[in-house]
Amino acid sequence: DGGITQSPKYLFRKEGQNVTLSCEQNLNHDAMYWYRQDPGQGLRLIYYSQIVNDFQKGDIAEGYSVSREKKESFPLTVTSAQKNPTAFYLCASTPQKGQASAFFGQGTRLTVV
Amino acid sequence: DAKTTQPNSMESNEEEPVHLPCNHSTISGTDYIHWYRQLPSQGPEYVIHGLTSNVNNRMASLAIAEDRKSSTLILHRATLRDAAVYYCILRGAGGSNYKLTFGKGTLLTVNP
Numbered sequence: 001d002g003g004i005t006q007s008p009k010y011l012f013r014k015e016g017q018n019v020t021l022s023c024e025q026n027l028n029h030d031a032m033y034w035y036r037q038d039p040g041q042g043l044r045l046i047y048y049s050q051i052v053n054d055f056q057k058g059d060i061a062e063g064y065s066v067s068r069e070k071k072e073s074f075p076l077t078v079t080s081a082q083k084n085p086t087a088f089y090l091c092a093s094t095p096q097k098g099q100a101s102a103f104f105g106q107g108t109r110l111t112v113v
Numbered sequence: 114d115a116k117t118t119q120p121n122s123m124e125s126n127e128e129e130p131v132h133l134p135c136n137h138s139t140i141s142g143t144d145y146i147h148w149y150r151q152l153p154s155q156g157p158e159y160v161i162h163g164l165t166s167n168v169n170n171r172m173a174s175l176a177i178a179e180d181r182k183s184s185t186l187i188l189h190r191a192t193l194r195d196a197a198v199y200y201c202i203l204r205g206a207g208g209s210n211y212k213l214t215f216g217k218g219t220l221l222t223v224n225p
Contacts, residue, residue: 031211031213033213035215041217042198042200042215042216042217042218043157043200043215044215045212045213045214045215048211048212048213050211056212058212058214059214088154090156090157092156092157092213094211094213096211099145099162099164099204101147101159101162102147102149102157102159102213103159104156104157104158105156106155106156107154107155107156109154
């Protein structure tokens with residue numbers, strides 16, 4: 001089945017450690033996105049990528065980094081520079097056409113202690 | 114980015130219709146109106162989208178104002194499983210910018 005997979009579902013890390021969240025899609029979508037969601041809040045865009053080896057900052061990119069070496073993969077690294085990393089992280093992908101719908105993964109809940 | 118405005122929350126009773134409004138007064142001629150919903154602790158899922166004409170699918174209906182500055186998502190008979198946060202967003206059909214941004218959405222509560 002085609003879809004978008006995030007792993008792991010739950011992740012715990014100690015403060016000061018970098019952590020990488022995985023996002024893989026087999027939908028052959030060109031564009032991929034990372035969002036952060038805090039309790040009771042909407043989705044805030046961290047980074048997005050429209051093609052391989054290219055990505056753009058979203059609204060809250062500070063403290064995060066991404067790579068897009070393969071079309072199907074868009075990992076997100078939460079660095080120690082991110083002041084409040086505990087959150088629910090969502091990955092999405094879409095075909096290039098704007099009228100097409102986006103598909104989301106089930107999310108990774110990161111807790112930093 | 115073209116912005117959308119939605120009420121923070123709405124309440125409905127089970128088996129009654131629900132009309133969720135969205136204002137998008139700065140919409141451009143090539144922007145599609147998309148609706149997504151998010152159940153607790155899950156990723157959002159696509160509900161429906163449209164450009165100018167009203168749209169129906171198995172999940173909902175989308176009514177678009179003639180001037181396209183507002184739209185309404187219609188759930189014909191709300192069920193408890195429809196309790197979720199509903200997001201209205203705009204997506205351009207062309208160009209080079211594929212930025213996809215969400216607001217806070219509308220939290221729909223369905224009473225039994």
